Amino acid sequence: MKEIFLHIGANKTGSTSIQNFLNKNLDWLRQNGVLYPQFGIHDNAHYELSESLGFGPKLSSKKRFSLNKLRKIIENSEEEKVVLSSEYFMLSGNFEELKQLLKGFRETLNKSPKSAIIRPSSTA
Numbered sequence: 001m002k003e004i005f006l007h008i009g010a011n012k013t014g015s016t017s018i019q020n021f022l023n024k025n026l027d028w029l030r031q032n033g034v035l036y037p038q039f040g041i042h043d044n045a046h047y048e049l050s051e052s053l054g055f056g057p058k059l060s061s062k063k064r065f066s067l068n069k070l071r072k073i074i075e076n077s078e079e080e081k082v083v084l085s086s087e088y089f090m091l092s093g094n095f096e097e098l099k100q101l102l103k104g105f106r107e108t109l110n111k112s113p114k115s116a117i118i119r120p121s122s123t124a
Contacts, residue, residue: 002074004102007085015087019044022083035079039070046086053097056088067101 009015022029022036023044029036040048042059050056052065074082089098 002077002079003081004074005081005083006089006102007083008089009085009087010090011087015085016044019085022085029083030079033079034081034083035074035077036083036085037070037073037077039073040065046084047088049084050086050088050093053094055086055091055093067097071101 007015007018009018023041026036026038037046040046040052042048042051047056047059048065049067049070051059052067
């Protein structure tokens with residue numbers, strides 16, 4: 001069963017650096033059993049996914065994001081680990097649809113390690 005890592009990075013905690021690393025190292029990740037799906041990517045993150053679920057701002061993209069297509073990409077990949085990343089998951093959105101996307105992966109999602117990076121806001 002696939003193991004899903006949902007990266008929900010708060011602003012100013014290094015999310016952009018993580019996303020840039022993931023995008024620049026796709027081949028290495030795949031060689032090591034990790035998929036960072038390129039479907040739904042906007043500015044190196046899965047903003048089209050988060051937008052389709054009502055998280056974050058509206059993108060200029062006119063196409064409709066397909067949750068079913070992303071799910072099939074994940075299911076059909078050889079990699080056993082999958083990373084999805086968007087800072088916008090920190091905002092209000094449709095958690096029920098996100099749960100539906102992750103349905104079937106939930107068992108491993110619940111067992112996945114959780115971590116948080118908290119950085120105080122700049123006072124300057």
